[in-house]
Each structure stands twice: as structure tokens, then as C-alpha cells.
Amino acid sequence: MSNEHYLSNPLIHRDRRLGRRHNDWVKQFDCTHMRPLIICRGPIRKEAMDVFAEMGIDTFGILLSEKDSIVYKNALAPELRSLTDPDRVHRVPDYTGANKEERDQRIKQIINIARENDYNSIFAGYGFMAEDETMVAAMEKAGLKFIGPCSRTVHDAGLKDEAKRTALKAGVSVTPGIDNGTALTLLKKHPDVAALKALVASEGLDVDAAALDDSTIELADKADMVLAASYVKGIDLYTVDELCETLTEAVEKMAADYPENRIRLKAISGGGGKGQRILPIGQSARTPEMVREILNEVKTTGVGDNKNVLVELNIETTRHQEIQAIGNGVWSMSMGGRDCSLQMHEQKLLEVSVTVESLQAAIEQAEAAGKAKEAQVLRQDLETLEAMEDEAARFGEAVGLDSVSTFECIVDRDKHFFMEMNTRIQVEHRVTELCYALHFANPDNPNESFEVESLVELMVLLAAHGPKLPKPTRRVRHNDSVEARLNATNQALQPSAGGVIEYWSDAIDGEIRDDQGISLHNPDTDVFMKYTLAGAYDSNIALLLTVGDTRLDTYERMAEVIRQTTMRGKDLATNLEFHYGLVNWFIGQNINARPTTRFIVPYLTAVGQLKQQGNNMDLGYAWSQICASALAGLEGDAARAQKQALEQKQTLLLRPLEILLHEPHILSGWLSINHDSYTMIDGKISWNENPIELLADTYHFLNMDYAPGDPAASMIWDHDNEILQQALDFYAELNNRLDAEDWIELQTALEAEAAPEGIDDALWAQIRAAHAGYQAGTELLGVLPSIAEYTGFYELSVNDDLTIHIPERLLDENLQDAMAKVLVPPPVAKSDEILAESGGMFYGRETPEAELYIQEGDHFEAGDPLYIVEVMKMFNKVYAPFAGTVDQVLIDTDGVIISKGQPLFKITPDEKIEVESPEEIAARRRASTSVFLEQLI
Structure with missing residues (x-):
């Protein structure tokens, strides 16, 4: 839903595509023969439906998980409001399955659905199995075109350990750390080639014997070959305990080498914030606990799963930037960058374009205003952007990139490090496509050409005609764009599922709204249709975007969009107000400020x-x-x-x-x-x-x-x-x-x-x-x-060099926790019970094999873990606010849906909890107010 969308003028858009038929060269890139099955959800599914329709692709279907409609009463995928043909909606229990066996079953089910319904291609968007090498390879083997990177690219670039090794070979800067914990673990047990050969023989693994004898291949790489064969066979060659021991040793060594930095643990198959943990300084003993949490979160706890977890230096002043990369398997190129530093718990919140044109204009403005330090920082950013774009293109060629992917980096002042490549389209892809269009021209006749503005359309083109597509040039559409992720979260940015949107004002002039179809009105009555926010998956409701000639223009338009947005509903909590405050904070401070990924929590603390x-x-x-x-x-x-x-x-x-x-x-x-x-x-x-x-x-x-x-x-x-x-x-x-x-x-x-x-x-x-x-x-x-x-x-401010001064108090974790509770007070409980802090899925233990955190009769201290709640794909561990003894556990089964404020445990606290009377509250407020009045009268 949008009134400034690449589909906003269907006549112009359709005429542009019909124009391809004006000559034979253009006509050869027609895609109407594609019949895709869309196996993703959310805004990207609705966007794909719209783009396919505009491309003249009349036959497409969608996969619909039962969790989209049955976890919360009346929750329904909003796309069904426009796709009403039941023959094009194919229901599955969920999109991926809970473990490797269920994932394999789902892949087979998707292939069968495609065959039975005459789909010839698969679009996986940016969620679930979009980066699953096994799935992509299965689709290719089944004769289906995968609208996305091929299995070779997914393997070489998508697995974080493989990608790091490829990056080193391609001359790309990488973050210090280890990417082969599983190989090192295996080599502890089988320390040389002879031992590896004996293991291969005893387990009957399919490994190239000549490769094991090849002296040019590193021993660790040979161990990886053996491991790869074990994953294919579905057996484990190491235990999680053994892996944790290796990773703990790596963490301890890195902590000794970099004592002022925290350590990041990251699953090779994670993404979107899942499968990552940051170890605080001096807490290497928690490595095993966090590794198990990570493996459980990315569902790689089964026999035969690749359980590799990367150990990386956490760059404390990290700015998270990414480069949009595209390729056809031969050529590869970049399409500018995006700054995604404004995030919390690895979940991005506000994403802004980073383009050569924008930076050049900002440098000129800073120089004209006499801001020498700001101009210097912007010139360095321009140099860094150009370097990252060059590396992204080279890396893309190295992995045979034949679709759309994202080259992710962390930037620390004048240094940058490759982090990973996401072999899929990103949630924030429109930030890029609103800045650049791609111009494809006949190498033999430049007058024969066409342009592509949509990255989803580009993915279809590459899947259908990749080898024939010449390398395009990019054309500037807008210097700047910004995207705010509208999420179902409370004022502390904690996921809040189950609310009902009962009214949402229409998009205004200049607003680009991708909302999954939620804003569609009833076609007969033109009345807004209520929508229940299900909590089975992520918390995203919509993507709000604006564009401008400068970053300031773009932010001011975003502020105006949010100002005029009205959303009401039952039990509804969103981060709309958060975005209004944040966008205006940058407008009031300095729009060119360079926040790091650590900014949001201190900012929330100041708001608290x-x-x-x-x-x-x-x-x-x-x-x-x-x-x-x-x-x-x-x-x-x-x-x-x-x-x-x-x-x-x-x-x-x-x-x-x-x-x-x-x-x-x-x-x-x-x-x-x-x-x-x-x-x-x-x-x-x-x-x-x-x-x-x-x-x-x-x-x-x-x-x-x-x-x-x-x-x-x-x-x-x-x-x-x-x-x-x-x-x-x-x-x-x-x-x-x-x-x-x-x-x-x-x-x-x-x-x-x-x-x-x-x-x-x-x-x-x-x-x-x-x-x-x-x-x-x-x-x-x-x-x-x-x-x-x-x-x-106002002490939280932007320095002359565009860094952000964060007062020390705002970095205090105790204050951060306290202010989160001020922003969202816990449910009022009786003195003898503990209530659920949020709705979601309840788990009483760390992993299915682990002991329960607390049982009847147990005594717990303040800060002890009580339970885990999974809400909107995030696992949140809840800790005891005070000490006490458990009298009764009211939820005795894992995987049960709970609601906010629901009693979970009957307890006896160690100390009596004092409750302030209304009279005491009123007197305290008057006394506090009197202090402020001294500044006013």
C-alpha cells in the first residue's frame, strides 16, 4: 500500500514493460513464462505478488503457514484479502519445520506442491529457507528455477565460515576471529591425515581420498571435507560439549589478545538477529551456555546438523553498513550502500541509504558551512563506501553471484571489515532501489534498452535470463532514502504479539508504505478491515519509506509521515512513537550523525x-x-x-x-x-x-x-x-x-x-x-x-566529528534495565506470584535436553533465570526480579502459548514487598513537582 511506489502508476509501469516488445533484443527478456510459487511471508510476499502481476506473470501461488492464522484468534495473512483464489493458496503446518527432518519434509512438500500445480519457479524472499543451501539445491535438482542465488553461491557466500575464507582469498578485509570451530574440534580427536582417513573409513563417509592426500590443502580444510560428508550422511562426529570446549578456548585466547573488546558468537546459519550472542568482558565461562542457546535458536541441534559457531571480535564502535550486490554469474556489481546501525538485539529499526551522490552533496554543504571535521568524516565515509562497493563486486564474482545479495560490513572510523554475505534479498532492499535504477542496454546497439527499478523484478529477470543479461549501469533516482520498520513492540522495543489493528490512516503524499496488504479496505464498503497481529514469526507490521534530495529532506518527510499516521486497536503496541522521537532526535541534533549499533539502548535509557x-x-x-x-x-x-x-x-x-x-x-x-x-x-x-x-x-x-x-x-x-x-x-x-x-x-x-x-x-x-x-x-x-x-x-549529543557522545551513566546495565521497566512497567502482581512479562511461547529450560530452570520447592535468587519466552522469532530469557521460593509451577509444559500478565509461578518472596499508598504517591509527586517549579516561577 503506497501512493509513491514503483507500482503507483500502473499505466506508466505497464507501458514501460510493453516497450520491451518494441524490438527483438528487448523482447527476449520477457518473463511471462515464469510461474512462481512464493514461499515467504510479510511485506515481501505482497510486494512479490504486485511485481509479478505488473510483469504480466499471471500464474503464481503462495505458501501459507497455519501459524499465520491459528496461533492468535482471527489472525490471517493479509495477502489473502487480495489473493482470493483458493487454488493459489497452499497450506503447510509452518514454513520450515522445527528440525532437520521436518525441514527436509517441508522441502519435499514444496516441490510436490510446485509439480502438482504447474509452478516452474520458487521465490523465497528474505525469510525462512531463503538461504538454505539444501533447499536451493533440491529445487534446482527438481528442475525448478530458484528466484535467488544458486546453491553454489549460497554455499560459498551464505555459510558464514565459507564466506570468510572466500573473502580472505578475494582480498576482502575480515573481522578477527575463528570460523572453523567444528574443524578444530574434530582435529582434537583426529589430529592428522591418517586419523581423518581412518575416521572416513570407519564411518563410511564419501570423501575424495586424493584431496585428503593433497599437500596443498590445509589440514583444517581437510577436516571440513570430512565434516561436510558427515552432514550429508546425517551423523555427528563431535558432541556439543566438545564443540563448546573448543569455542571456549578460542574465546579465552581472543579475550587475552583484545581485553577491551567483547566477543561475538554467531551461528553460520543465523540471520536477522537470530543465532548471535555477545559475551561481556570477563565472562568466557558463559560460552557453553550461549552456544547452546544459539544452536537451539537456529534449530541446529539435531543429529547431522552443522553446528559451527563463529567466534569474532566485537568491534565496540561498530557501524553496520551493507552493500547491495547483484550479478548474473559472470559479472557482478554494487548498487550503493545502506547504514543499518540503528538496531537493537541485532534487529534493525531505521535504515538509511548511503550513496556516492548523497555523500558528495553532504561534503559540499559541510565545507560551505565551515564544518571542517564533519567534512573530513564525510570524505572518509565516501572513501570507505567506494572501497566496500569494490570489494562487494569482487566477492560477488568470487562466489559466482547470479542474483541479488547483500555484502555486510562493520565500519570503525577509517576501517571496515567484511562480516557476511546474505544470499537473499533484504528487508531493507527498497532503500537501495529507491536510490538507483538499473539501465540494461544492447552492447551492439545502445538505443535498445530498458530499465529496472524493482529488485524483485531484477531477481526474476536474472532467474529467467541471467546469462543473457548484459552488465547494467545504475541511474540515480533519488540521492537519499530511509526506511522505518514499523514493528509490534512496546515502548521498550520488546515484542508485543496478539494486538488488533482496528484503524490505520491512509498513506499520505510522499509516503511509501509496504504493509503486507493490512491497509487494504473492504472493496464493497471501503471500510478498514481489522487485522490481528500474530506472534508466531517476526514483529514487523510494515515498512515505511521516504525519499529526498538530501538526508535531511528524507528524515523530515519521514517525520511528517509518522506525524500524520494514526493507528488504533485493542492491545495494540507498536514502535511508531519510538520512530517519531528518533527521527526528530537526528533532525534536532545532526542528520549526518554516525551512530553505532550500541546507540539505541542508551537512547532508550535516556527516554526512560x-x-x-x-x-x-x-x-x-x-x-x-x-x-x-x-x-x-x-x-x-x-x-x-x-x-x-x-x-x-x-x-x-x-x-x-x-x-x-x-x-x-x-x-x-x-x-x-x-x-x-x-x-x-x-x-x-x-x-x-x-x-x-x-x-x-x-x-x-x-x-x-x-x-x-x-x-x-x-x-x-x-x-x-x-x-x-x-x-x-x-x-x-x-x-x-x-x-x-x-x-x-x-x-x-x-x-x-x-x-x-x-x-x-x-x-x-x-x-x-x-x-x-x-x-x-x-x-x-x-x-x-x-x-x-x-x-x-541533552548530554546525549552529536560531536563535531559526527560521533555520538553517550554519557557513561546511560551505559550502565542496571540503569538500562530499570528504565526499560519504567517505559513498560511489569504487570501488577500479588506478592505471592510471578506474572508473564509478555505474551509468546513458554519454555522452562534452556534446551529440550536441559534441566528446568526452577521447579516446585526450589529457592531462587534475584537475577536467576526463570523461563524463556519466544515471541516473534526472538528468544528472551526472563530473570527473577527478587529472591524467593517456588510454591507452585503453573505452566508445566514447554511450547505453551502464554499471555502478558498470566500467572506463571506461585512463590514466597524472601522479603516482604512494600507497596506505596495512593497518599504517599501523591505527596511524592507534589514534592517532585515543586523542585521543577523553582525553574519556572
Whole structure:
């Protein structure tokens, strides 16, 4: 759903494709013979459906997991709202299966579905088995075209250990670490070629004997050959305990070599945040625990599974950047970059384009503004981008890339390291395709050509006609683009499944919305159809994108899109407010800031501190004190006039402030773009701009502009709007008459009792009285910056060299955990029970073979693990908030769906939990408010 989409003008789009038939060279690339089965879900499935239809591909079907529709009541894949032909919808229990055996069964099932329904190709998108070499090879063997990289590329580039070795051979910079833990484990037991040969013979493995005797092949590579044969046969040559021992040794050695860095553990088959853990400094003993968690998360715990886990140095100032790579098996090229550093728990949140054109323009702007350090950083970024693009193209050729893939790197100032190649299209692929189109021209006649704007379309072209496609050139569409992932998460960015979207405003001008079809209205009634967010898979609801000539343009358009977006529903929690705050934080700070992957948690912690102080603010009490101060010393008519003015403005001032204090993410955005609106003078807030104009801007910022006919709850009220407009008109006229350059100059003029030239004394007295009335009570606005000052919110800032200064306190894990609970308070529990912190799937143990974390009669300490909840593909371990003894376990089966607030354990706490009374809460809030009032009155 979008009104600025590559499908936004079907006539133009269709004419462009029909144009291919104008000559024989173009006509040969027609793809209408393709009949794909789509085996992915989410926004990419709907996008593929749209692109296929626009390409004239009339026959395609979708695979539909039962988990898309039965985990939560009334949850239904939204694509079914447009694809209503039941013969094109093929149901399976789930997309991949829980283990290797079930995955193999699913692959066979997909092949049978394709054969029985006359599909000749498979589109796997960016999820599930999109990078599964076994599946891709099976599809190829079955005679199906796989719309994506071939099995050779998936093997050489997709498996993280193989990719690292290939990168080294291709001269690509890689992260320090080991990529062959399984080989090293095997060599401990079978330390030479003779021992490996004996193992091959005893297990009956299919290994090339000549390769084992080849002296040019490293011993570790020979061990990998033996392991590969064991995976094919489906047997284990090492135990998980033995692997953990090897990996622990590697971690300890790396920790000794790099004592100031943490260590990253990463499954070779992980992706999208799954299968990765970061070991804190000095905690190498936790390696076995984390390895088991990783293997369980990526479902490689079965006999014969490749259980290799990489051990890598964690670059602490990491910026996560990736290069879009494409190829046809012969040529390979890049299509610019994306910065994906704004992420949490390896889950990307906001992704922004990185292009040569954008960086060049930013360098020119920085130089013109005299920002030498910023220009220097941007020039280095340009140099790094060009180097990464070159390496991506070379790596693509080395692995025979014949489709679309992503070359991922980590960047640390002037250094970059290859991390992995994702042999699939990425969630954020549209960030790239909105910046560049591809121009294909006949090498013998440049006048015969066509352009491709969609990477999904390009994947189809490469699958159908790859070897014939000449290497294209890229054409700039937009200098910049940005994508915000709209997820079903709470204010602490924790997954929140099961909510119902009951209303979602339509996309506005300039908004590009990929929402899986959720926004489709009922074709008969034009009414929005409710949608239940299932929790079986990831938390993504939609992808919101904007474009611009500069990064600032792009972010400002994104802020405007989110400002005008309204979404309502039952038990609905999304990160929409988070994105509004974050985007405005960068607009208010420096749009060229270079955040690292560690930025989001400290940022959330700062937002949590805003919320904590907001919770302690009693606005009603603050208003009464401000009114009392304004009326002090006044008598008679003056007192009555001032009192009336204050009474009339109470809701005008309190309503937006109540919203901002209740919504800390939105408050973060407001504070960020209004940082320059005040100055602290002698410990008090002094406004640099007219508080009335700031108030009007605040209503606009909150999307509460006056709109007759809209619900009163969502806009400024009639009488408040009348007062506000009168005040704005008054100051507009006053500015014209006095010709004041700014608010400070106007205030200074109004403080004088003597009338300025051109205004008589009587009129001047009326003007000053009106000014006093309009300004009455506006001191309350100072509550917002005073909270920012109190919490040190503005200390989180962008340096001249574009790095971000993160105050040390925001890196404290205890504070981070505490502020996450402030943002999302745990369910209120009785003193004798522990409730589920979120909905999802309950597991009482680390792995199926492990012991339960706690059982009836067990004593637990604060910080001990209690259970794991799997929600939207992430495994979250929950720890005890206090010490106690388990009286009863209320959930005794793994894999059970639980809901937020559901009692899980009956317990007896070691210490009595003190509960604050309502009177104590009120007194505490008044006392806290009084501290802030000292800055206002």
C-alpha cells in the first residue's frame, strides 16, 4: 500500500514493460513464462505478488503457514484479502519445520506442491529457507528455477565460515576471529591425515581420498571435507560439549589478545538477529551456555546438523553498513550502500541509504558551512563506501553471484571489515532501489534498452535470463532514502504479539508504505478491515519509506509521515512513537550523525529517564502553583482579568503537556527539535521564542491541528483553538508594528511602560495587558525543558566529528534495565506470584535436553533465570526480579502459548514487598513537582 511506489502508476509501469516488445533484443527478456510459487511471508510476499502481476506473470501461488492464522484468534495473512483464489493458496503446518527432518519434509512438500500445480519457479524472499543451501539445491535438482542465488553461491557466500575464507582469498578485509570451530574440534580427536582417513573409513563417509592426500590443502580444510560428508550422511562426529570446549578456548585466547573488546558468537546459519550472542568482558565461562542457546535458536541441534559457531571480535564502535550486490554469474556489481546501525538485539529499526551522490552533496554543504571535521568524516565515509562497493563486486564474482545479495560490513572510523554475505534479498532492499535504477542496454546497439527499478523484478529477470543479461549501469533516482520498520513492540522495543489493528490512516503524499496488504479496505464498503497481529514469526507490521534530495529532506518527510499516521486497536503496541522521537532526535541534533549499533539502548535509557520524571510530575498541582504565583500581588479588576485568562487557558496548556509526559518517545522528539527555544539563566527557563508560537507548533507536532469534524480527542478543542488563534494573530500584528527581529527584542519592548513611536499610551496599555493575558500560564511549558535539564537528556549529543557522545551513566546495565521497566512497567502482581512479562511461547529450560530452570520447592535468587519466552522469532530469557521460593509451577509444559500478565509461578518472596499508598504517591509527586517549579516561577 503506497501512493509513491514503483507500482503507483500502473499505466506508466505497464507501458514501460510493453516497450520491451518494441524490438527483438528487448523482447527476449520477457518473463511471462515464469510461474512462481512464493514461499515467504510479510511485506515481501505482497510486494512479490504486485511485481509479478505488473510483469504480466499471471500464474503464481503462495505458501501459507497455519501459524499465520491459528496461533492468535482471527489472525490471517493479509495477502489473502487480495489473493482470493483458493487454488493459489497452499497450506503447510509452518514454513520450515522445527528440525532437520521436518525441514527436509517441508522441502519435499514444496516441490510436490510446485509439480502438482504447474509452478516452474520458487521465490523465497528474505525469510525462512531463503538461504538454505539444501533447499536451493533440491529445487534446482527438481528442475525448478530458484528466484535467488544458486546453491553454489549460497554455499560459498551464505555459510558464514565459507564466506570468510572466500573473502580472505578475494582480498576482502575480515573481522578477527575463528570460523572453523567444528574443524578444530574434530582435529582434537583426529589430529592428522591418517586419523581423518581412518575416521572416513570407519564411518563410511564419501570423501575424495586424493584431496585428503593433497599437500596443498590445509589440514583444517581437510577436516571440513570430512565434516561436510558427515552432514550429508546425517551423523555427528563431535558432541556439543566438545564443540563448546573448543569455542571456549578460542574465546579465552581472543579475550587475552583484545581485553577491551567483547566477543561475538554467531551461528553460520543465523540471520536477522537470530543465532548471535555477545559475551561481556570477563565472562568466557558463559560460552557453553550461549552456544547452546544459539544452536537451539537456529534449530541446529539435531543429529547431522552443522553446528559451527563463529567466534569474532566485537568491534565496540561498530557501524553496520551493507552493500547491495547483484550479478548474473559472470559479472557482478554494487548498487550503493545502506547504514543499518540503528538496531537493537541485532534487529534493525531505521535504515538509511548511503550513496556516492548523497555523500558528495553532504561534503559540499559541510565545507560551505565551515564544518571542517564533519567534512573530513564525510570524505572518509565516501572513501570507505567506494572501497566496500569494490570489494562487494569482487566477492560477488568470487562466489559466482547470479542474483541479488547483500555484502555486510562493520565500519570503525577509517576501517571496515567484511562480516557476511546474505544470499537473499533484504528487508531493507527498497532503500537501495529507491536510490538507483538499473539501465540494461544492447552492447551492439545502445538505443535498445530498458530499465529496472524493482529488485524483485531484477531477481526474476536474472532467474529467467541471467546469462543473457548484459552488465547494467545504475541511474540515480533519488540521492537519499530511509526506511522505518514499523514493528509490534512496546515502548521498550520488546515484542508485543496478539494486538488488533482496528484503524490505520491512509498513506499520505510522499509516503511509501509496504504493509503486507493490512491497509487494504473492504472493496464493497471501503471500510478498514481489522487485522490481528500474530506472534508466531517476526514483529514487523510494515515498512515505511521516504525519499529526498538530501538526508535531511528524507528524515523530515519521514517525520511528517509518522506525524500524520494514526493507528488504533485493542492491545495494540507498536514502535511508531519510538520512530517519531528518533527521527526528530537526528533532525534536532545532526542528520549526518554516525551512530553505532550500541546507540539505541542508551537512547532508550535516556527516554526512560524522561518518562520517570514525567511520572513524578503532577501537572494539576504545577498549574495551581503557577496560577497562584501569577495572581500574587494583583487586586481588583487586574486580578479578575488574570484569573479569567488563566481559567480559559487551562486545557489549552495542560492537554498537550499531559500527552507529552505520557508519551516519552514523542517528548524526546519535541525536546530535540526545540532545544534552541530556551536558555537557562540563573537556574530558570528563559524562552528564546514566543511560548504561544511554541504552543501552536506543539499542537501541530502532536497532529492535533484544528480540523472540524474530526474526533475532539484527537485535535485542539474549539474554544482553545479560538484563544490560540487570537493570540497568534495578536503577535503577528504586533511584530509588524514594532518590527522586532525576535522574541527577546519584542519582550524587551513590551516591558517598557512608555509607548513606542506611532502607538498612543492608551493603545500601548491595552497591548501590554493583552500580552500579559496571552502569556499567562505559559510558564507551564517550561516543565518540558526542565525535565530534560534535570535528566541530562541533552548530554546525549552529536560531536563535531559526527560521533555520538553517550554519557557513561546511560551505559550502565542496571540503569538500562530499570528504565526499560519504567517505559513498560511489569504487570501488577500479588506478592505471592510471578506474572508473564509478555505474551509468546513458554519454555522452562534452556534446551529440550536441559534441566528446568526452577521447579516446585526450589529457592531462587534475584537475577536467576526463570523461563524463556519466544515471541516473534526472538528468544528472551526472563530473570527473577527478587529472591524467593517456588510454591507452585503453573505452566508445566514447554511450547505453551502464554499471555502478558498470566500467572506463571506461585512463590514466597524472601522479603516482604512494600507497596506505596495512593497518599504517599501523591505527596511524592507534589514534592517532585515543586523542585521543577523553582525553574519556572
